[in-house]
Structures are given as C-alpha cells and as structure tokens.
Amino acid sequence: MSIRDQKRALFGSRWLAKAITGVFVCLASAWAGEAPNFITYTHQMEEPGNLEIDTKGVIAKPAGGNRFLGSAMEFEYGTTGWWTTEFYLDGQATASDSTVFTGFRLENRFRVLPREHWINPVLYVEFEDINAADKSLLEVVGHDGNDDFLGSNAEARQEKEREIETKLILGSYVKGWTIAENFIVEKNLRHEPWEFGYAVAASRPLALRAKPDRCTFCAENFQAGVEMYGGLGTHKDFGLTDTSQYVAPTIAWQLPNGPLFRFSPGFGVTAQSLPMLFRFSVSYEVAQAGRAIREMFAGDKGRR
Amino acid sequence: MTRGLLFFAALAIAASLAALGRPAGDLLQRVPPAAAKRRNPFAGSEPDRRAGAKLFRQECAACHGRDAKGIGKAPPLTNPLVRQADPGKLFWILQNGSLRRGMPSFSHLPDEERWQIVTYLKSL
Numbered sequence: 001m002s003i004r005d006q007k008r009a010l011f012g013s014r015w016l017a018k019a020i021t022g023v024f025v026c027l028a029s030a031w032a033g034e035a036p037n038f039i040t041y042t043h044q045m046e047e048p049g050n051l052e053i054d055t056k057g058v059i060a061k062p063a064g065g066n067r068f069l070g071s072a073m074e075f076e077y078g079t080t081g082w083w084t085t086e087f088y089l090d091g092q093a094t095a096s097d098s099t100v101f102t103g104f105r106l107e108n109r110f111r112v113l114p115r116e117h118w119i120n121p122v123l124y125v126e127f128e129d130i131n132a133a134d135k136s137l138l139e140v141v142g143h144d145g146n147d148d149f150l151g152s153n154a155e156a157r158q159e160k161e162r163e164i165e166t167k168l169i170l171g172s173y174v175k176g177w178t179i180a181e182n183f184i185v186e187k188n189l190r191h192e193p194w195e196f197g198y199a200v201a202a203s204r205p206l207a208l209r210a211k212p213d214r215c216t217f218c219a220e221n222f223q224a225g226v227e228m229y230g231g232l233g234t235h236k237d238f239g240l241t242d243t244s245q246y247v248a249p250t251i252a253w254q255l256p257n258g259p260l261f262r263f264s265p266g267f268g269v270t271a272q273s274l275p276m277l278f279r280f281s282v283s284y285e286v287a288q289a290g291r292a293i294r295e296m297f298a299g300d301k302g303r304r
Numbered sequence: 305m306t307r308g309l310l311f312f313a314a315l316a317i318a319a320s321l322a323a324l325g326r327p328a329g330d331l332l333q334r335v336p337p338a339a340a341k342r343r344n345p346f347a348g349s350e351p352d353r354r355a356g357a358k359l360f361r362q363e364c365a366a367c368h369g370r371d372a373k374g375i376g377k378a379p380p381l382t383n384p385l386v387r388q389a390d391p392g393k394l395f396w397i398l399q400n401g402s403l404r405r406g407m408p409s410f411s412h413l414p415d416e417e418r419w420q421i422v423t424y425l426k427s428l
Contacts, residue, residue: 034412035412042412044412047366047408049367049406050366081401081402081403081404081406081408081409082403111403114400114402114403115400116399116409173411173412176414176415178412205414208414208415209355209414209416209417209420210355210358210359210417210420211355212351212352212354212358220417256362287366287367288366288367291375291376
C-alpha cells in the first residue's frame with residue numbers, strides 16, 4: 001500500500017470514527033418505560049418522532065427437534081401521537097442445521113380514543129412476508145405448535161407465508177399495574193383458514209415513586225409481571241383443542257442511560273406447546289430521531 | 305389580487321401566532337374541573353422535586369429541552385401559565401397528553417411519578 005493509500009485509509013477510518021461518535025453524542029436516548037411483555041401489546045404508543053431499535057431473541061428446543069435461536073430486529077417509530085409504525089427483520093439459527101433470514105413484517109398501530117379511559121383500545125394491522133422457517137415466535141395463533149419446528153430449514157424456507165394479522169389491543173393502568181389483553185386474527189393470503197389467538201399480561205414497576213438521584217439498581221428501574229398467550233384454533237374449529245399455550249414471567253431493567261433489557265422464561269402448558277422458551281431483548285430508544293439526524297448532518301447550521 | 309394575498313398572509317400569520325400562544329393556555333383550559341381540583345401529595349417536598357427533575361430529563365427533555373424552554377412545536381414550560389396552573393391540571397395533561405398536537409400520554413408512569421414531575425414543573 002502506498003503512503004497516499006495509507007493516508008486515505010487513515011482519513012477514512014477517522015471519518016468513520018467521527019461519524020460513529022457523532023451518532024452516539026447527537027442521538028439522545030429516551031426512556032422507553034415499556035412493560036416487560038414480549039408478546040402482549042399495551043396501549044402505550046411510541047412517542048412522536050422517537051425511534052426504538054429492539055433486538056428480540058428466543059431460545060427453545062422442540063421435543064424431537066434441534067435447539068434454535070429465533071430473532072427479530074425491530075424498528076419502531078412514533079409517526080404521530082396516535083399512530084406507531086414498526087418494521088421487523090426476522091431470522092433464525094438452528095443447531096445442526098443452518099442460519100437463515102426468514103422475512104420481514106410491517107405493522108401499524110392506531111390509538112382509537114384520544115384520552116385515557118378505564119380501558120383503552122388500539123387497532124393493530126400487520127403484513128408479514130416470511131417463510132415457514134421463521135422461529136421468532138412473535139405471536140402464537142391457530143394450531144401453531146411443537147411440530148412446526150421439526151422440519152429442516154431448507155424445506156421450510158420453500159413455504160412462503162404472506163399473512164395479514166390484526167389485533168384488538170386493550171390496555172389499562174390501575175394503581176401502578178399495567179394490564180393488557182390482545183385478541184389476534186391472522187389470515188394467510190392463500191386459501192387457508194382464519195386463525196385466532198390471544199395474549200394477556202399484567203406487570204408493575206417494583207417501586208412507584210422515583211428516587212431523587214440517578215441510580216442503576218434502584219427498584220423504580222425494574223418492572224416485573226407475567227404474560228399468558230396461545231392459539232385459539234381456526235374459524236372451522238375455534239377453541240383450545242390442539243393448541244399451544246404458554247405462561248411466562250417477565251422482567252425488565254431500564255438503565256439510566258437508555259438501554260432496556262428484558263428477559264422471560266416461558267413454560268408450555270399443553271402437549272402441543274414447546275416445553276420451554278427463553279426470551280430476551282435489548283432495546284434503545286432514540287429521542288426525536290429525525291431531528292437528531294438532521295442536526296448531525298447539518299452541523300451547527302441544523303441546531304440553529 | 306394583491307389585497308387578497310395580503311389578507312391571506314395576514315390570516316396565516318395571525319393563525320401561526322395564535323398557535324404559538326395556544327399550547328400551554330389552551331390545553332390547560334380543556335382540563336375537566338374535577339381533575340383540576342386534585343391536590344399534589346408531594347407539594348413542597350424537595351426530594352420529590354429532585355426526583356421530578358430527574359424524570360423530566362428522562363421523559364420530557366427530548367421535546368421540551370433540558371432547560372424546559374421548549375424546542376420547535378413543544379412549548380416552553382417555564383412560562384407563568386404553567387407555574388400558576390393548578391397542579392391537578394398539569395397532572396391531567398401528563399396523563400392524557402394531546403395526541404392531536406403530538407404531546408404523548410404519560411399514563412404509563414405511575415401516579416406518584418407524574419406528581420413528582422408536576423412538583424418539578426411548579427418549581428421552574
């Protein structure tokens with residue numbers, strides 16, 4: 001490498017380092033303050049202009065199959081106070097098999113009532129373009145179960161799943177408790193039946209009153225709860241027969257400088273369910289992302 | 305033609321000024337009387353004011369600025385309208401927000417933490 005090339009490379013790496021530093025300096029974090037649930041949505045919307053980046057994982061071993069790690073990278077943006085939009089990229093890795101990208105999801109949530117009520121409804125619409133190898137387990141519907149995780153990735157990837165999923169989300173805050181119920185309807189755009197599912201959750205911060213000083217391990221930074229979710233069959237055979245059902249304690253820890261960690265061990269309670277699931281997530285919320293990026297590229301001019 | 309344009313320009317300026325002056329006052333007027341009567345259990349408590357300042361930095365500063373002087377559409381919270389407002393009104397606004405104007409609801413915060421933020425806002 002010539003001296004000129006070395007200089008150019010050095011200049012390039014410095015520029016990259018500056019850009020990365022700039023991102024972390026300029027993009028102020030915001031507190032997500034989210035419930036610790038993985039499956040159940042509450043009626044809390046993303047704050048307008050904020051961007052949350054969340055990586056969710058689930059580790060499980062189906063009976064008679066190989067252990068897998070399913071993951072979803074989520075970008076959630078508060079378009080307005082009543083409209084939140086999200087984009088997901090899904091993938092998975094299965095032991096003794098392969099690591100594959102399994103598709104994307106685009107979802108929108110709309111808050112129906114402008115003020116807080118005893119029960120607050122939110123409408124949810126999602127388009128999924130994934131394949132049958134997807135193991136992110138972001139919802140359980142119909143007769144989803146252990147057998148869906150036994151095929152090889154090569155076979156499962158051949159089967160496309162283009163689906164529309166809708167949810168009615170109901171949420172309440174009662175004396176520090178967050179309570180949420182989701183009713184799920186999913187339809188594969190091919191000729192497959194309507195599938196139903198549900199998720200319910202309750203959670204609470206470990207302390208309701210904040211301490212005066214910034215702290216990492218104080219109780220107000222932790223939330224704990226439990227969620228339950230599962231399939232409800234299809235429009236031809238609605239009910240709990242041959243469905244998967246899970247119960248999962250949940251815990252979330254919000255660090256003072258922004259990142260939110262969540263963990264949840266889930267227990268399958270029917271023969272169709274996976275015996276056990278370990279879910280984890282790390283998320284970071286960028287406050288006023290659009291404005292911060294504009295300022296970052298505009299330098300001093302953008303801040304004025 | 306020119307008169308018409310001037311009229312519309314004046315109307316637009318008046319509307320913008322009205323919108324600028326609106327945020328705190330207009331929202332405060334929409335609070336139901338029963339909600340306005342609620343009393344702040346932490347009024348005058350220094351630890352709770354400091355806790356409120358911490359919560360303000362976490363939850364509100366991104367839009368209203370660390371100094372609460374407002375950024376862009378987010379109004380300043382240092383103006384006398386906020387300082388003189390009934391604590392119950394501020395609490396109600398934090399709980400319900402104003403989704404149409406981009407002010408989110410902070411109902412996910414426990415009541416205690418919202419009162420702590422109110423305690424801080426009243427001290428600005």
